[in-house]
Amino acid sequence: MNFSEVFKLSGLLCKFSPDGKYLASCVQYRLVVRDVNTLQILQLYTCLDQIQHIEWSADSLFILCAMYKRGLVQVWSLEQPEWHCRIDEGSAGLVASCWSPDGRHILNTTEFHLRITVWSLCTKSVSYIKYPKACQQGITFTRDGRYMALAERRDCKDYVSVFVCSDWQLLRHFDTDTQDLAGIEWAPNGCVLAVWDTCLEYKVLLYSLDGRLLSAYCAYEWSLGIKSVAWSPSSQFLAVGSYDGKVRILNHVTWKMITDFEHPATITNPKIVVYKEAEKSPRLALGSLAFPPPRAAAGPLASTESKYEIASVPVALQTLKPVADRANPKIGIGALAFSPDSYFLATRNDNVPNAIWIWDIQKLRLFVVLEQLSPVRSFQWDPQQPRLAICTGGSKVYLWSPAGCVSVQVPGEGEHCPLGGTLANERLSADTHHGSFGALSGT
Numbered sequence: 284m285n286f287s288e289v290f291k292l293s294g295l296l297c298k299f300s301p302d303g304k305y306l307a308s309c310v311q312y313r314l315v316v317r318d319v320n321t322l323q324i325l326q327l328y329t330c331l332d333q334i335q336h337i338e339w340s341a342d343s344l345f346i347l348c349a350m351y352k353r354g355l356v357q358v359w360s361l362e363q364p365e366w367h368c369r370i371d372e373g374s375a376g377l378v379a380s381c382w383s384p385d386g387r388h389i390l391n392t393t394e395f396h397l398r399i400t401v402w403s404l405c406t407k408s409v410s411y412i413k414y415p416k417a418c419q420q421g422i423t424f425t426r427d428g429r430y431m432a433l434a435e436r437r438d439c440k441d442y443v444s445v446f447v448c449s450d451w452q453l454l455r456h457f458d459t460d461t462q463d464l465a466g467i468e469w470a471p472n473g474c475v476l477a478v479w480d481t482c483l484e485y486k487v488l489l490y491s492l493d494g495r496l497l498s499a500y501c502a503y504e505w506s507l508g509i510k511s512v513a514w515s516p517s518s519q520f521l522a523v524g525s526y527d528g529k530v531r532i533l534n535h536v537t538w539k540m541i542t543d544f545e546h547p548a549t550i551t552n553p554k555i556v557v558y559k560e561a562e563k564s565p566r567l568a569l570g571s572l573a574f575p576p577p578r579a580a581a582g583p584l585a586s587t588e589s590k591y592e593i594a595s596v597p598v599a600l601q602t603l604k605p606v607a608d609r610a611n612p613k614i615g616i617g618a619l620a621f622s623p624d625s626y627f628l629a630t631r632n633d634n635v636p637n638a639i640w641i642w643d644i645q646k647l648r649l650f651v652v653l654e655q656l657s658p659v660r661s662f663q664w665d666p667q668q669p670r671l672a673i674c675t676g677g678s679k680v681y682l683w684s685p686a687g688c689v690s691v692q693v694p695g696e697g698e699h700c701p702l703g704g705t706l707a708n709e710r711l712s713a714d715t716h717h718g719s720f721g722a723l724s725g726t
Contacts, residue, residue, distance in 0.1 A: 286694055287322050290315075296334060300343040305361070307346055309334040314348055314359065328359045328367075340386030341428070345404075347389060349380040356380050356389060358404065370402055383448055384428025399433070401451055410451045416441065420466035425473035430454065430492070432476050434467050443467060443478065445492065457494035461486060465509070472518040475535070479509050479523075487512070487523055489538050498538035502531055510615045510633075517625040520644065524616025528632055532647070542647045546616070546632040546640060550598045550652055557598045557652045558591040558688050560681070589656065589679060589690045600654055603634045620662070622669040629671055631659055639673055641683065653683060 296309035305325070306317045314328040314337065328348075336349040348357045354377040358368040376394030383390060389402045396417040401410040414435040415421060421434035428448055435442040441464040445455040463481035470477070475497065480486040485508030489497040500523075502508075507526035514521055521533040530544040550557055605612040617633040627650065628642040636658035643650040657675040664671055673681040680691045 289695065293333070294335065296337050298337055298339060300339045300346075301341055302343040305339075305343065307337055307339065309337060309348070314346070316346070316361065326359070326361060326364055328357075328364075330357050331355060331369075336380060338380070338382055340382050341384055342386045345382075345386060347380060347382065349377065351377050356391060358389070368404060372400065375400075381422070383431070384424050385448065388448075388451075390422070412444075412446075412451075413437075414442075416464060418465055420468060423468050423476075424448070425469045426471050427473055430469075430473065432467055432469060434464050434478075436464075443476070443490070443494075445476075445494070455492070455494040457490070459488060459490075460496075460499070461488070466512065468512065468514060470514050470518040470521075470535075471516055474518070477512060477514070477521060479512055482507050482509060482526065484508060485525070487521070487533070489521075500533060500538065500540070502529075502540070503527070507612075507615070510617055511619050513619050513621060513628075515621045515625040515628075515644070516623055519625065520621075522619050522621070522628060524619050524630065526612075526615035528615055528634070530616055530619060530628070530630055530642075532644075544628075544630070544640070544642055544649065546630070546635060548600050548602045548635060550600070551596055552649070553596050555596070555649050555652060557594040557596065557654065558683075559594045559598070559654045560589050560656045560690060561592050562656070563588045563590045588692055591653075591688050591690060594654075598652075598654075600635050600638050600652070603636055605634055618662070620664055622664050622671070623666055624669055627669055627671075629662055629664070631662070639671070639683075641671070651683070653681070653688060655681065 290308060291310045292308055293310050298307050304319055306319055308315050312330045312333050314330060314334065315324055316326040317323060318325055330348050330350065332350040332353050332355065334348045335351050337346060339346050344361055346359050354372040356370040360366045370389065370391065372391055372393060377391055378394055379392040381390050387404050391400045392415060396415050399412040399415050412433065414437045416434040416436040418434055422431065424431050431446045431448050433444045435444055441459045441461045443457055443459055444453060447454050459478050461478065461480040462484045465479055465481050467476060467478050474492060476490045478488040478490060485501050485503055487500045491497055502525065509523055510526050511524035519535045523531045528546045531540050532542050533539065534541045603613055605614045613633045615633055616630055619628060619630040621628050626644055628644055630640045637655045639653045639659055639662060640649065641651040655675050657677055660674050660676045662671055662673045670682060670684040678693055678695060680693055682689050682691060
């Protein structure tokens with residue numbers, strides 16, 4: 284795996300195109316589009332102000348740049364660099380902007396969520412949708428791009444509207460039995476819409492495309508409820524993460540719970556593999572020492588490498604005691620995601636912040652636990668295979684697959700990285716392989 288040079292980046296705005304051919308990054312008010320294979324700059328666009336959000340169209344032909352402070356959206360074309368579009372929301376302001384699935388309409392949400400404006404790039408027509416709700420996830424599209432579901436709030440009550448994306452006509456409109464709707468999401472097959480309530484009320488509602496209530500699920504009452512929700516890519520399972528530290532798996536036939544996954548602080552089952560990250564002392568040759576040391580190595584952890592070791596059970600994981608008198612306590616399942624083949628589920632329990640739990644969905648049991656030296660900030664599955672990338676905000680990226688896991692040192696500015704470095708074996712062992720990951724690093 285090879286590393287590129289370090290490219291400048293602002294606002295962590297860096298996204299691959301859906302077809303995987305291009306990489307867009309932002310530096311202040313400039314948008315840079317590179318070829319993924321060569322990393323050569325293909326297009327350089329200049330916006331009217333500092334870019335705060337970028338998004339590719341589904342066909343990878345257009346890219347929008349949102350400047351929320353000025354209420355502006357600029358759209359650029361890769362096929363016709365001289366063409367561009369500017370959308371000004373004026374005094375209504377702008378808090379969110381996204382593409383429709385066809386890549387020819389842009390949905391802008393105005394300040395205070397007064398309305399959503401649908402702009403057509405083809406006909407230059409404008410449509411308005413009133414009463415969008417300001418919530419965790421209030422808009423969702425079916426995977427085939429035919430329908431959009433929108434959470435609404437009017438007259439102190441929650442509603443869901445289903446629109447046809449081809450002409451933005453209202454297909455269904457129904458109220459939901461929620462106190463304060465927190466999010467909605469279509470199943471990948473587009474047949475069922477999941478609706479979940481505020482964390483103060485444990486409730487998951489499943490609706491059909493025509494607005495019929497298929498099922499309602501409540502695990503408990505009088506305590507903090509749902510924190511995260513995820514569909515499996517096969518649409519067979521709905522995983523619901525809760526503040527009680529459990530993930531409950533609902534099935535698509537009866538919409539009943541088939542199992543729940545607990546996240547204990549101590550792992551005692553000898554069948555579960557626990558990988559613990561450990562610091563590895565760097566081997567320095569006498570001739571490689573420099574005085575004074577380079578600036579990049581001045582920090583105490585700048586050159587610290589790490590490896591994974593298999594821990595023997597019982598293993599006590601590092602836990603965090605939540606502050607009880609503050610809002611949004613660090614407890615419960617804050618993040619979960621299925622692998623693309625639906626075989627695995629990765630979860631993070633926020634009061635065990637350094638650990639990632641990987642569950643075998645076929646056997647409905649805990650498969651692997653990875654404990655990092657630092658709290659896990661994010662993780663994401665490889666879209667092509669069951670391989671998980673984990674980030675802790677440091678200078679390393681961690682990769683796990685069923686064959687094992689590896690700690691990957693990402694070179695920063697001023698650090699030397701030998702080009703052409705590859706892993707010697709596809710089957711990564713837990714404690715002997717240390718490699719580099721082909722990635723872009725922003726400063």
